[in-house]
Amino acid sequence: MKVVGVGCGPGMLTAEAASAIAGASIIYGSARAIALAHDAIPPGCEVHEIADYRSLRSLPSHAVVLSTGDPMLAGLGYLPGEVVPGISSLQVAFARLKIPLTKVAVVSAHGKDHARAVAEAREEVIAGRVVFLIADPTFSVGAFAAALPPETRLAVCEDLGYAAERITVGTATEPPAPRGDLFVVVAGAF
Incomplete structure (x- = not known):
């Protein structure tokens, strides 16, 4: 799994984060995180709004999880897998x-x-x-x-x-x- 920081606002998606999102086949995120990453999400990618944060640890290993701001600043960086930093508040x-x-x-x-x-x-x-x-x-x-x-x-x-x-x-x-x-x-x- 990859946990990708999408920045704290529009236009703050880093090139590394955009690349990780562009290579995704399945994405999970809050409505706000999905909106911030929208332009980088590839056509045909399966996108899911997170309904239950407790179930995130059981996602498939190829999932990309979007985290607003930076995942390591009160974000989803606690999840297993690679963390791609984002521009934080x-x-x-x-x-x-x-x-x-x-x-x-x-x-x-x-x-x-x-x-x-x-x-x-x-x-x-x-x-x-x-x-x-x-x-x-x-x-x-x-x-x-x-x-x-x-x-x-x-x-x-x-x-x-x-x-x-x-x-x-x-x-x-x-x-x-x-x-x-x-x-x-x-x-x-x-």
């Missing part, structure tokens, strides 16, 4: 904000205990790192901001790579608020 957010990747601490709150993620992120900010927090639609940026030192800068990065991309910067005392469901949060001294 972390790379795009830090490039847009001009923050060196050497300063990053990644914290995932996506589908996880938000209180635990906030506590972990707070410790990383206090230690001087810039936190890249992977959020989900129910994550409260306001509650996160309230846990941080008041001078901490925060950026809400929404729809990265899409035409509606939006990055709003504030502080822990005046945090930006997301408008939609597809967002990440960057926090620290940047």
